[in-house]
Amino acid sequence: MALARVVTFDGVDSARIAELASNIENSEPPEGMPPSELMLLHDPESDRALAIVILDNEDDYAKAHAVLDSMPTDGTPGQRTSVTKYSVAARMS
Numbered sequence: 001m002a003l004a005r006v007v008t009f010d011g012v013d014s015a016r017i018a019e020l021a022s023n024i025e026n027s028e029p030p031e032g033m034p035p036s037e038l039m040l041l042h043d044p045e046s047d048r049a050l051a052i053v054i055l056d057n058e059d060d061y062a063k064a065h066a067v068l069d070s071m072p073t074d075g076t077p078g079q080r081t082s083v084t085k086y087s088v089a090a091r092m093s
Contacts, residue, residue, distance in 0.1 A: 002088035003061045005053040005068070012049040012078035017042045020077055032067045034060035040077070049077045054088060061085065 020040065029036070037054040053068070055061045065083075073080075 001057070002091065003055050003058065004086040004088050005051075005055065005061065005065060006082075006084045006086055007051045007068075007080060008082045009049040009051070009076060009078040010047065010081050012042060012047050014042070014044050016077055017044075017049065030067050030071060032063065034063050036060070036064060042077075047078070051077065054091070 017040070024038065024040065034055060039050075039052040039054075041050040041052070043049070053064055055064050065085075069083075
């Protein structure tokens with residue numbers, strides 16, 4: 001069963017999101033990161049963002065969580081306010 005790592009951030013302005021989007025689109029995933037899908041959502045009116053990483057299974061989730069939690073905070077969109085694990089109940093693309 002697929003799992004989602006959902007992280008919320010506050011204090012994220014449009015310039016920071018544009019910078020992150022460019023970095024994400026023009027770089028490789030962090031070393032040790034298992035195959036995943038990433039969505040970065042932004043609400044410019046509230047300066048909030050969500051980072052959603054979809055992973056295939058518990059082992060991949062654990063590896064991704066370790067990799068992402070060890071990253072320097074200057075690589076995050078803003079102030080991290082929560083990290084939550086969800087089961088992916090349905091998915092369509």
